[in-house]
Amino acid sequence: MMHLHRDTRILIVGLGLLGGSYAMALKKKGFRCIYGFARRQDTIDYAFEHGLIDEGSAEVDEDLIARAEMIVFALYPTVLLKWVEEYGHLIRPGTVVTDVTGVKSCIIDPVTAALPAGAEFVSVHPMAGREVGGIENADDRIFEGANYIVVPSEKNTEDAIRLCEDLGRELGFARISRLSPQEHDDMIAFLSQLTHCVAVSLMCASDDDRLVAYTGDSFRDLTRIARINDEMWSELFLLNKDALLRQMDTFLEQVNKMRDLLADGDREGLREMMRISTARRSKFDKK
Amino acid sequence: MMHLHRDTRILIVGLGLLGGSYAMALKKKGFRCIYGFARRQDTIDYAFEHGLIDEGSAEVDEDLIARAEMIVFALYPTVLLKWVEEYGHLIRPGTVVTDVTGVKSCIIDPVTAALPAGAEFVSVHPMAGREVGGIENADDRIFEGANYIVVPSEKNTEDAIRLCEDLGRELGFARISRLSPQEHDDMIAFLSQLTHCVAVSLMCASDDDRLVAYTGDSFRDLTRIARINDEMWSELFLLNKDALLRQMDTFLEQVNKMRDLLADGDREGLREMMRISTARRSKFDKK
Numbered sequence: 001m002m003h004l005h006r007d008t009r010i011l012i013v014g015l016g017l018l019g020g021s022y023a024m025a026l027k028k029k030g031f032r033c034i035y036g037f038a039r040r041q042d043t044i045d046y047a048f049e050h051g052l053i054d055e056g057s058a059e060v061d062e063d064l065i066a067r068a069e070m071i072v073f074a075l076y077p078t079v080l081l082k083w084v085e086e087y088g089h090l091i092r093p094g095t096v097v098t099d100v101t102g103v104k105s106c107i108i109d110p111v112t113a114a115l116p117a118g119a120e121f122v123s124v125h126p127m128a129g130r131e132v133g134g135i136e137n138a139d140d141r142i143f144e145g146a147n148y149i150v151v152p153s154e155k156n157t158e159d160a161i162r163l164c165e166d167l168g169r170e171l172g173f174a175r176i177s178r179l180s181p182q183e184h185d186d187m188i189a190f191l192s193q194l195t196h197c198v199a200v201s202l203m204c205a206s207d208d209d210r211l212v213a214y215t216g217d218s219f220r221d222l223t224r225i226a227r228i229n230d231e232m233w234s235e236l237f238l239l240n241k242d243a244l245l246r247q248m249d250t251f252l253e254q255v256n257k258m259r260d261l262l263a264d265g266d267r268e269g270l271r272e273m274m275r276i277s278t279a280r281r282s283k284f285d286k287k
Numbered sequence: 288m289m290h291l292h293r294d295t296r297i298l299i300v301g302l303g304l305l306g307g308s309y310a311m312a313l314k315k316k317g318f319r320c321i322y323g324f325a326r327r328q329d330t331i332d333y334a335f336e337h338g339l340i341d342e343g344s345a346e347v348d349e350d351l352i353a354r355a356e357m358i359v360f361a362l363y364p365t366v367l368l369k370w371v372e373e374y375g376h377l378i379r380p381g382t383v384v385t386d387v388t389g390v391k392s393c394i395i396d397p398v399t400a401a402l403p404a405g406a407e408f409v410s411v412h413p414m415a416g417r418e419v420g421g422i423e424n425a426d427d428r429i430f431e432g433a434n435y436i437v438v439p440s441e442k443n444t445e446d447a448i449r450l451c452e453d454l455g456r457e458l459g460f461a462r463i464s465r466l467s468p469q470e471h472d473d474m475i476a477f478l479s480q481l482t483h484c485v486a487v488s489l490m491c492a493s494d495d496d497r498l499v500a501y502t503g504d505s506f507r508d509l510t511r512i513a514r515i516n517d518e519m520w521s522e523l524f525l526l527n528k529d530a531l532l533r534q535m536d537t538f539l540e541q542v543n544k545m546r547d548l549l550a551d552g553d554r555e556g557l558r559e560m561m562r563i564s565t566a567r568r569s570k571f572d573k574k
Contacts, residue, residue: 127503147501177500190493191506198485198509201541203564205534206477212570213464214434216414219478219571221508222485226568230561234554241549247492248546252539254488259535262528267521274517277490281513283499284506 002069002096002159004166009033011068013083015043015052017130018100019074020138023052025171028140035064043135052138065090070163073099076232077107077239084114093118096160098167100126102188103239104151104181112155122156122164125149125184126173127192131227140172148173151184189243194251196233197244199226289356289383289446291453296320298355300370302330302339304417305387306361307425310339312458315427322351330422339425352377357450360386363519364394364526371401380405383447385454387413389475390526391438391468399442409443409451412436412471413460414479418514427459435460438471476530481538483520484531486513 002008010026012019015038026034036056038044047053055064065071071091073080080099088111091097097119101107104123112121127147130137148168152161161178168176179187203226237244254273261269289295297313299306302325313321323343325331334340342351352358358378360367367386375398378384384406388394391410399408414434417424435455439448448465455463466474490513524531541560548556 127501147503149501175500187495187498187501190495191498191502194492195489195505195509197542197545198489200560200564201538201545202482202485203567204541204544204560205481205538207567208474208477209570211474211478213462214414214436214474215478215571216434218482218512221511222482223568223571224508225505226564228561228565230558230565233561234557237549237557238552238554241552245546245550248542248549251488251492252542252546254491255484255535255539255542257491258484258488259532259539262524262535263532265525265528267525270521270524271517273487273491274515274520277487277513278515278517280490280494281510283496284502284510 002163004070004163004170006030006032008070009035009068010070010072011035011037011064012053012072012074013037014074014079015047015056015135016074017133017135017137018126018128019072020047020052020135021128021140021142022072022074022100022171023047024050024138025140025143027052029170031170035068037061037064038135046135052135060087060090062090066092068095070167071095071097072167073097073101073111075099076235077101077103078235080107081110084111088114089116091115091119095119096163097121098124098164100124102192102236104184106239108151108153108181112153120156120160121153122160123151123153123181124164124168125151125188126168126171128173131225133229133232143172143174145174148176149184150176150178151181152178153181185240185243186247189240189247193233193237193240193244194247196225196228197237197248198251199223200228202226289450291357291450291457293317293319295357296322296355297357297359297454298322298324298351299340299359299361300324301361301366302334302343302422303361304420304422304424305413305415306359307334307339307422308415308427308429309359309361309387309458310334311337311425312427312430314339316457318457322355324348324351325422333422339422347374347377349377353379355382357454358382358384359454360384360388360398362386363522364388364390365522367394368397371398375401376403378402378406382406383450384408385411385451387411389479389523391471393526395438395440395468399440407443407447408440409447410438410440410468411451411455412438412475413455413458415460418512420516420519430459430461432461435463436471437463437465438468439465440468472527472530473534476527476534480520480524480527480531481534483512483515484524484535485538486510487515489513 323340
């Protein structure tokens with residue numbers, strides 16, 4: 001059984017915000033064999049200059065893949081799918097492969113299928129991020145207080161799952177848990193994707209520039225995530241389309257209900273919704 | 288022309304969160320004649336014990352009303368309307384009367400009509416608050432960085448408007464501006480009321496308690512205001528019904544549009560909405 005230790009050889013494929021933050025956290029913990037792949041040479045240069053990787057390449061370096069005991073794919077979902085299709089056969093048996101993808105049902109089977117026998121894919125969703133991307137914004141503090149969700153498939157071994165959980169602990173996540181792919185995708189559709197839909201819709205609902213001067217913290221908080229990476233989020237939405245459509249419809253029902261209560265002047269009905277909301281929200285305060 | 292100075296006699300009617308915070312800010316600035324009315328004697332006791340008022344009463348004290356040069360109504364809108372109907376005649380000519388109400392079109396005319404000739408009502412919306420109410424949560428720091436909007440009517444004199452603007456400066460507001468009642472109510476329907484509708488609807492859209500464990504900052508930020516004072520907010524919604532219904536319908540259009548783009552798998556359409564959102568949101572960052 002493989003244990004995670006400071007000489008475990010970990011290859012991070014994709015040195016963007018998350019990949020870069022993984023590398024930063026592991027190097028700070030004293031890991032000595034952190035490898036990185038990136039598309040652009042200047043990303044690799046930056047990673048070396050800032051001590052984020054021990055070896056790296058802007059090419060797909062077969063030797064590094066062969067040496068890696070763990071591979072972390074820190075790529076957009078569709079880029080990940082393309083990568084394993086093209087290069088998955090280079091991964092050696094015994095390698096534990098993981099990812100950072102925010103959608104799971106559509107990822108686990110194709111990635112698993114693209115790996116050679118003996119290499120194991122344990123899908124993970126680290127619920128951490130920033131509004132800005134790129135390795136120059138990498139920051140391992142984004143893992144503090146955050147959730148790290150392991151989403152095993154039936155094909156996973158307990159050993160490989162545990163190794164990925166250990167990685168989450170080393171990275172500094174506050175809470176490590178397991179969910180099934182369907183549970184994960186429903187949860188993420190509600191908590192993450194629907195909230196982004198709402199924030200974007202709110203920003204699109206007015207083009208009055210004068211509003212800026214009167215904006216309070218409520219509006220700012222509600223629309224902070226409306227600055228959105230359109231390439232990544234449109235992909236995540238479409239990859240989790242069915243779960244997200246269900247959540248959007250449930251949300252639309254509630255807004256329409258509130259609209260009708262208001263139009264009818266039904267104060268007691270409005271208050272009842274507000275009371276339900278207040279009671280539920282109190283459970284979500286940070287402990 | 289009246290100038291605001293440390294011996295200006297100011298009566299605050301209603302010592303809740305806002306009234307209490309007004310009193311706290313003015314006492315810290317060295318004002319020596321701050322009077323307070325509250326419904327309950329223990330509120331008055333608390334205000335005295337904490338040095339928030341110089342004189343006060345749990346009754347409607349005619350002598351204090353007569354002595355006041357300025358009266359600030361820090362009451363819920365319907366309570367304010369009832370108060371001036373019942374006691375407005377006690378206010379002396381020359382008194383400048385102001386308020387803290389978050390809706391304006393439905394307030395300005397009736398309050399103005401209830402005052403004796405020579406007393407002047409200048410309506411103000413201080414855009415500050417907390418999720419918790421009551422004098423024990425009063426805190427003058429809520430005014431730092433906040434907007435203070437003066438909403439004059441055609442009946443106001445420039446002198447009385449300026450006096451109320453001076454009050455905003457003394458309280459420590461960051462930005463003092465003027466809007467017409469209609470401009471104010473449309474703006475507030477979008478920036479404040481719609482955001483509360485959205486947060487409440489989002490909380491009402493799921494009763495899955497397991498979600499709490501996976502909640503990230505996005506969801507917490509988006510629903511912070513979903514803990515809502517149902518008595519106050521249902522009143523504010525209904526008092527600004529027409530403007531709020533317009534804003535809700537515009538928002539619903541945008542959510543439905545995004546829903547249809549997702550259902551159609553229209554990635555470019557989704558990205559376009561996200562780009563609009565990102566560009567607009569960037570204007571709302573705190574300077």
